[in-house]
Amino acid sequence: MNIMMLLEMANSVFPDRIAFTNAEDGSSVTYQELFEKSGRAASAAKDSGSDHFGVLDVTSLAMPIGLFGSAWAGLPFVPINYRLTPKEIEQLLSRITPVYLVVEDKRVEDLNEIGDIRVLSRSQFLDEEIPSVGQADPWSMDPDDVAVLLFTSGTTGEPKAAVLRQKHMVSYILGAVEFASATEEEAALVCAPPYHVAGITAVLSSVYSGRRVVQLPNFTAEAWIDLARSERITTAFVVPTMLARIVDVLDEQGAADMPHLASLSFGGGKMPLPVLEKAMKLFPTTDFTNAYGLTETSSTVSVLGPDEHREAAASSDDYIRHRLASVGIPLPGVEIEIRDDQGIALGSDESGEIFVRGEQVSGEYRGIGRLTDADGWFPTKDKGHIDKHGYLYLEGRADDVIVRGGENLSPGEIEDVLIQHEAVADVAVVGIPDEQWGEGIAALVVLNSGKRVTDEELKNWVKDRMRSSRVPQIINYTDALPYTATGKLLRRQVKIEF
Amino acid sequence: MQLKTGARLQSTVCNAEVMIITAPAQDVSLSCGGAAMAAAGSDVEKGEIDSDHQLGVQIGKRYVDEDSTLELLCIKPGEGSLALDGATLLLKDSKKLPKSD
Numbered sequence: 001m002n003i004m005m006l007l008e009m010a011n012s013v014f015p016d017r018i019a020f021t022n023a024e025d026g027s028s029v030t031y032q033e034l035f036e037k038s039g040r041a042a043s044a045a046k047d048s049g050s051d052h053f054g055v056l057d058v059t060s061l062a063m064p065i066g067l068f069g070s071a072w073a074g075l076p077f078v079p080i081n082y083r084l085t086p087k088e089i090e091q092l093l094s095r096i097t098p099v100y101l102v103v104e105d106k107r108v109e110d111l112n113e114i115g116d117i118r119v120l121s122r123s124q125f126l127d128e129e130i131p132s133v134g135q136a137d138p139w140s141m142d143p144d145d146v147a148v149l150l151f152t153s154g155t156t157g158e159p160k161a162a163v164l165r166q167k168h169m170v171s172y173i174l175g176a177v178e179f180a181s182a183t184e185e186e187a188a189l190v191c192a193p194p195y196h197v198a199g200i201t202a203v204l205s206s207v208y209s210g211r212r213v214v215q216l217p218n219f220t221a222e223a224w225i226d227l228a229r230s231e232r233i234t235t236a237f238v239v240p241t242m243l244a245r246i247v248d249v250l251d252e253q254g255a256a257d258m259p260h261l262a263s264l265s266f267g268g269g270k271m272p273l274p275v276l277e278k279a280m281k282l283f284p285t286t287d288f289t290n291a292y293g294l295t296e297t298s299s300t301v302s303v304l305g306p307d308e309h310r311e312a313a314a315s316s317d318d319y320i321r322h323r324l325a326s327v328g329i330p331l332p333g334v335e336i337e338i339r340d341d342q343g344i345a346l347g348s349d350e351s352g353e354i355f356v357r358g359e360q361v362s363g364e365y366r367g368i369g370r371l372t373d374a375d376g377w378f379p380t381k382d383k384g385h386i387d388k389h390g391y392l393y394l395e396g397r398a399d400d401v402i403v404r405g406g407e408n409l410s411p412g413e414i415e416d417v418l419i420q421h422e423a424v425a426d427v428a429v430v431g432i433p434d435e436q437w438g439e440g441i442a443a444l445v446v447l448n449s450g451k452r453v454t455d456e457e458l459k460n461w462v463k464d465r466m467r468s469s470r471v472p473q474i475i476n477y478t479d480a481l482p483y484t485a486t487g488k489l490l491r492r493q494v495k496i497e498f
Numbered sequence: 499m500q501l502k503t504g505a506r507l508q509s510t511v512c513n514a515e516v517m518i519i520t521a522p523a524q525d526v527s528l529s530c531g532g533a534a535m536a537a538a539g540s541d542v543e544k545g546e547i548d549s550d551h552q553l554g555v556q557i558g559k560r561y562v563d564e565d566s567t568l569e570l571l572c573i574k575p576g577e578g579s580l581a582l583d584g585a586t587l588l589l590k591d592s593k594k595l596p597k598s599d
Contacts, residue, residue: 001504005517009557009573138539141517143504167504174519174571176595179558201599237599263597291598305596331595 001143001170004038004071006208011035013180014210022060022215023227027126029061031207034068041069041125042139048118050100052149055194056080056089056111057104058217062122063194064203066102067148071166072139075100076146079194081153083485086110092151092159093117143167148200149366150295153484161366162295164197171359172298173204175333182211189228189236191216196486198237198268201299211235219485221245225253232260237291239268239487244275244426247282256282267291267300269487270394270412272419272426273325280313292327292394294380296371298360302336302392304328319387325416326391334358337377338386348388351410353398354380383410400491402431402439407469409441411491414472417465418443421458423451428481428494429472442498443472446480474498499534500525501568506538511547514555514576520569522582528568530555531578553579553586561587 010019015032022028029037045053053070055062055078063079070077078096080089082104093099097116105121112119147166151159188206190213192199206213214231216224224246228236238246243266250256264279264286271290280288287306293299304326312323330336337345338352346352355377363378364370372378383395396412403409411429418427426446434440447453455475462471482493501521508515509530515538516530528535532548555561557575562568563582569590570580580587 001517005506005573012574013557141504141506174560176598198599205597205599235597265596265598267598287596289596289598293598300598303596303598 001166002071002139002141002145003147003166003169003173003204004068004139005141006170006173006204007031007035007038007068009179010207010210014184017184017210018212019207020061020064020213020215021231022217023223023231024060024215024217027061029065034064034207037065038068038072041065042072045069045075045100046073048098048100050075050098050118052076052078052096052099054078054080054093054096054099054101055103056082056101056107057122057194058082059190059192059194059199059215060122060126060217061215062102062125063199063215064207064213065126067200067203071147074140074145076149077200078149078151079199081151081193081195090114095161096149143170150195150197150200152295153488160368162362163364163366164200164295164298164362165364168298168360168362169200169204171333172201172300173208175331175358175360176300177205177208179208180210182206182209184210184212185232186210186234187212187214187231189214189216189224189231189233191219191224191242192237192239193486196268197293197295197299202237221249225249228258228261233258234260235263235265236261237265237267240266240271240275241269241483241487243279244272247275247278250282251278258283259285261286263287263289263306265289265291265303267293267327269483269489270396270415271325273416274419276324277313280309290327292392294356294382296361296363296378297334297356297358297380298362300331301334301356301358301360302328302330304391323387323389323391326387326393328392329390330392331358334360336386336392338384346385349385351383351385351395354382354384354392354394356380383412400430402429402441404431404434404439404441404469405437409470414441414443414462414466414470417462417470418445418458421453421461423447423453424458425449426481428489428491430491430495430498432474432495432498434473440474441470441472442474442476442495444476444478444481444494444497446478499527501528506573507535508538508540508542508574509576509578510534510536510542511545512576512578513574514572514578514580515574516555516561516570516572516580518568519560519571520567522567526568527583529581529584530576532581533578547578551579551581551586552577555580560590562590563587 290304395410431439511531532551
């Protein structure tokens with residue numbers, strides 16, 4: 001089992017199709033070119049004596065060539081977050097030496113100083129100045145070979161290196177994607193960075209389906225919209241913060257004007273309901289899919305599909321309508337269970353920790369081991385519940401739960417209520433130290449432009465819709481909440497505001 | 499032979515190649531076009547296809563036995579049909595999923 005096999009199959013059926021286009025410089029590769037360049041990259045990386053293949057760069061053609069080339073060479077592919085500080089980058093690199101490392105051109109000199117790193121600039125790598133020993137040996141089919149190492153964002157402590165083996169990646173693709181199912185006209189707009197699991201799986205699923213990928217290395221809503229129109233994009237994945245910005249810009253323009261966009265999927269964070277509802281109006285013919293997944297599960301484990309979005313949006317039954325906030329039902333081959341603190345499985349509509357099991361689930365960190373239990377279940381540390389129809393709802397990270405006077409409160413449900421207020425554009429709820437209750441509730445609010453509101457109004461808004469224990473005792477206002485580039489809310493930073 | 503998950507096998511009578519997704523625990527006989535399959539890359543002289551076993555295998559399709567003890571992915575197409583201990587394998591139904599990445 002090897003992800004190279006996916007590319008080999010695509011190359012055997014449509015060698016002349018364009019596989020990837022980098023929108024920044026217009027460069028492209030066909031499937032055949034991608035296959036051949038991966039082979040050359042594999043022999044060069046192997047020849048360098050390295051035992052990892054790193055990429056420290058925004059997305060470019062070097063990303064798919066590196067991903068497949070490293071699989072061919074039998075080396076773990078390690079994309080590094082280029083937004084980290086030089087010191088953080090150096091620390092991560094020291095954990096994967098000796099490494100064959102492709103970097104953005106301007107970084108070459110800084111990194112040449114560090115030992116045991118074979119540094120190549122992206123242009124050297126793509127211009128094939130790479131020394132090649134000719135055709136690479138056949139790739140290994142061992143399902144346990146490590147395909148990808150992804151460093152977690154490390155919001156608490158040192159980043160962990162999540163291990164994804166060939167069997168996890170291949171199982172995910174075979175379970176989720178039909179081979180050669182895309183027509184030549186189909187094109188995916190990919191703006192997830194290489195170091196995000198969605199950036200990796202976007203490459204694999206596009207290749208296996210035969211869909212052309214248009215890479216957008218530096219996301220702005222304007223660039224995304226222009227590119228979607230000019231490249232006649234048919235499918236795209238965005239994180240919620242990206243969709244919120246796209247919706248804002250399109251709102252000003254009046255219409256999306258993208259009839260070619262057949263499907264738009266999102267994930268990687270909680271989608272505010274008002275943003276989704278606006279987006280569904282702006283893209284009336286587009287299929288919406290909400291995907292839930294983690295790095296440790298080789299990305300998507302559950303989806304709320306297009307028909308379910310439409311059915312929920314049109315329903316007059318509140319229980320069904322609420323389903324718009326759900327992340328759907330598990331993919332085939334994936335099981336999901338909700339458990340309490342003692343590890344006992346819970347029934348429908350009961351809140352607890354989300355556990356996941358399936359062939360694509362790794363749950364392993366380098367130096368720590370697999371965190372799955374004896375039956376293969378992985379604890380996600382996400383809180384959630386499953387409704388009586390089997391739909392999964394997320395309630396935030398287990399670590400974010402606010403314990404107020406012995407009662408467990410989920411920030412997510414309070415945020416869901418506050419964001420429905422017409423003055424509120426975005427909101428984060430966190431726990432703050434409280435002498436009487438142990439923890440109290442604080443809300444950091446971003447207002448819609450031109451709107452004003454009093455604390456009292458917002459408190460009453462919550463009191464009218466939830467139990468009084470959910471009412472924030474402190475409300476502060478800010479221009480924007482702190483998010484990572486991939487749409488994760490930095491709650492620790494929000495807490496500092498109080 | 500004992501099949502191994504992830505291993506690649508080739509037909510000895512046509513161009514078909516498969517990868518093992520799920521392997522049965524016990525020794526089995528896996529054939530294509532009426533002749534036993536061999537490890538991919540092994541140097542075997544191509545034999546004649548058995549005319550009773552030429553339904554063909556399609557690239558990208560998955561094949562299973564009746565009890566789902568064995569699952570294969572076809573990675574190169576061919577004219578022969580796949581069989582486990584003499585019983586022809588079935589095409590596994592694929593369900594169309596919404597695009598999620």
